[in-house]
Amino acid sequence: MSKQLLKLLPIVLFIIMYACTNDNEEDLFPDSDCDTQNVTYSQTVAPIIQANCLVCHAQNIQTAGINMEGYNNVKIYAQNGFLYGAISHAPGFTPMPYGLAKLPACDIQKIKAWIDAGALNN
Ligand code: HEC
Structure with a gap:
């Protein structure tokens, strides 16, 4: 490692630690x-x-080109990270449901559990 990089190391570590303390609730x-x-x-x-998404993201109303109707469509966003990113209001995603209150924490945790278990069609 070059001297230059060693000087940057504390800064990098600080950013990593800060990012972790900023984790969502x-x-x-x-x-x-x-x-x-x-x-x-x-x-x-x-x-x-x-109940929360199809009013804007269904087969016949695909806001932002997104259709969340049916397993095959939901799976795409479960696997590419957008579903959880949007509902957990993660940085870099547009918070969903758009312009409305965040989903109850337990609903978000359940969706995360389903994604983590492989987003199965069960
Ligand atoms: C009132 C209409 C509305 C509702 C309800 C809504 N969305 Fe959206 N959604 C939008 C709009 C508008 C965009 C495009 C926002 C943008 O990127 O500017 C969008 C974009 C998205 C995106 C892409 C986000 C990104 O960062 O690019 C995802 C994923 C998404 N919605 C998922 C959901 C989910 C899941 C729900 C239900 C929990 C939901 N939406 C509810 C209107 C809605």
């Missing part, structure tokens, strides 16, 4: 009353999306 303080066991696409994820 759900990750730092998981809602312990939230049951993320037995989360499925059909019973859990689809109803949340139906």
Whole structure:
């Protein structure tokens, strides 16, 4: 490692530490009353999306070119990170639902659990 890089190291470490302390609430303080066991696409994820997203992102109204109707469409955004990024209001994503209140923390945790388990069609 060059001397130049060694001088930058503390700055880099600071940025990494700062980024971690800035983590979002759900990750730092998981809602312990939230049951993320037995989360499925059909019973859990689809109803949340139906109630909060399809008004703008359905087959017949694809706002921003996004269709979240049906498993095959939801899976695309589950796997490319946009679904969780948007609903968790992560930096770099437009917060969803657009112009409306953030989804309840437990709904966000359930969707994350479903994605982490492989975004299965279950
Ligand atoms: C009131 C209409 C509306 C609702 C409801 C809505 N969206 Fe959106 N969505 C938009 C608009 C408008 C954009 C384009 C925003 C932009 O990038 O300027 C968008 C963009 C997105 C994007 C792309 C974000 C990005 O960073 O590029 C995703 C993913 C998304 N929506 C998912 C969702 C999900 C999931 C829900 C339900 C929790 C939802 N949306 C609810 C209107 C809506």
